[in-house]
Amino acid sequence: xxxxxxxxxxxxxxxxxxxxxxxxxxxxxxxxxxxxxxxxxxxxxxxxxxxxxxxxxxxxxxxxxxxxxxxxxxxxxxxxxxxxxxxxxxxxxxxxxxxxxxxxxxxxxxxxxxxxxxxxxxxxxxxxxxxxxxxxxxxxxxxxxxxxxxxxxxxxxxxxxxxxxxxxxxxxxxxxxxxxxxxxxxxxxxxxxxxxxxxxxxxxxxxxxxxxxxxxxxxxxxxxxxxxxxxxxxxxxxxxxxxxxxxxxxxxxxxxxxxxxxxxxxxxxxxxxxxxxxxxxxxxxxxxxxxxxxxxxxxxxxxxxxxxxxxxxxxxxxxxxxx
Amino acid sequence: xxxxxxxxxxxxxxxxxxxxxxxxxxxxxxxxxxxxxxxxxxxxxxxxxxxxxxxxxxxxxxxxxxxxxxxxxxxxxxxxxxxxxxxxxxxxxxxxxxxxxxxxxxxxxxxxxxxxx
Numbered sequence: 001x002x003x004x005x006x007x008x009x010x011x012x013x014x015x016x017x018x019x020x021x022x023x024x025x026x027x028x029x030x031x032x033x034x035x036x037x038x039x040x041x042x043x044x045x046x047x048x049x050x051x052x053x054x055x056x057x058x059x060x061x062x063x064x065x066x067x068x069x070x071x072x073x074x075x076x077x078x079x080x081x082x083x084x085x086x087x088x089x090x091x092x093x094x095x096x097x098x099x100x101x102x103x104x105x106x107x108x109x110x111x112x113x114x115x116x117x118x119x120x121x122x123x124x125x126x127x128x129x130x131x132x133x134x135x136x137x138x139x140x141x142x143x144x145x146x147x148x149x150x151x152x153x154x155x156x157x158x159x160x161x162x163x164x165x166x167x168x169x170x171x172x173x174x175x176x177x178x179x180x181x182x183x184x185x186x187x188x189x190x191x192x193x194x195x196x197x198x199x200x201x202x203x204x205x206x207x208x209x210x211x212x213x214x215x216x217x218x219x220x221x222x223x224x225x226x227x228x229x230x231x232x233x234x235x236x237x238x239x240x241x242x243x244x245x246x247x248x249x250x251x252x253x254x255x256x257x258x259x260x261x262x263x264x265x266x267x268x269x270x271x272x273x274x275x276x277x278x279x280x281x282x283x284x285x286x287x288x289x290x291x292x293x294x295x296x297x298x299x300x301x302x303x304x305x306x307x308x309x310x311x312x313x314x315x316x317x318x319x320x321x322x323x
Numbered sequence: 324x325x326x327x328x329x330x331x332x333x334x335x336x337x338x339x340x341x342x343x344x345x346x347x348x349x350x351x352x353x354x355x356x357x358x359x360x361x362x363x364x365x366x367x368x369x370x371x372x373x374x375x376x377x378x379x380x381x382x383x384x385x386x387x388x389x390x391x392x393x394x395x396x397x398x399x400x401x402x403x404x405x406x407x408x409x410x411x412x413x414x415x416x417x418x419x420x421x422x423x424x425x426x427x428x429x430x431x432x433x434x435x436x437x438x439x440x
Binding site: 076078079080113114141142145146184185186187188189226227228229285286287288289 | 431434
């Protein structure tokens, strides 16, 4: 079991090493905080620090924070996690127990397993218990399995455009929720599509380059592993529209594990699932749900806390596991 | 150990030979199988076999063996499965010769083709 955990950590190290992140600093962080992981962005340079220290700082200095949850897959009942409702509940309990209250929650898709009304009902029931009352959604491919996402859009897409994209401003930060799981083409990966890209260009036009931008979508907006479709075919186009901004944070789900990349002023981050883990790219025959020993499950599920500090142009992204 | 390995080594080619022999009649009796169904197993996010060749009139049945739902949808709109959850099936009967490319609309990297002769 220890080996498994070590493998998991090693994999994360490998991913991060490609980005020039200090290995020793990361190890120290892992050792100190277990699987909790903190990256503070400052001028495009990631600085790792221990979990509790950062949480303290965030509490004192942060202008606001929000929490990202992802891939709750309500309705999934296979061996990788026979009770996904319970683990989502644990995630919500964890959010409610945070010392600094998040202003809102972002769910980056795959709310449900099969887009069933009963699954959405269960999700709503659990989310109702969250202390943060405002929740923003983007759909995952599992939420649009039937009727082109009609059921999803009726419930979670009020005020959105097209297949569910939208933007909003919060305390000086501009948030854009994008949909890259609709009308997917044979042989391709995620796709935003022409109409949405035009809307995005228009949405960002005229905004000051000093406005911090947060893009969130289900499938990663950077290519992580094409063989498994872990990327978005036309994400380059979308990212070209945010190049002029001083601080861009891209939050995704879909791959059920933490991955990070810094490219200039853009930091990419994927969140853990609240339901089940998936293997690291290329380490398994497929991206299917990964079964870990029951007592390990909560260590590979989690939530992402994002802190914004005005004037620093940096968003501190803090991942913490459920157990 | 030595004896066991010896027999195991011997058994493998014998089994292959037996399978080959058993397989011979069905290859030559292709005409008789014209109405026989063909199967595609969906496993590990792939269609297996990726290319299936069947005679006109054959029914192909897809079965999802993954823990994740999949679809089998013709890129030309010829056939479209419902969402297949674990162990669910979808069948389609091909009445015209041709090559039918298809994919999983949920995981579009998954592609396959049915060749109808």
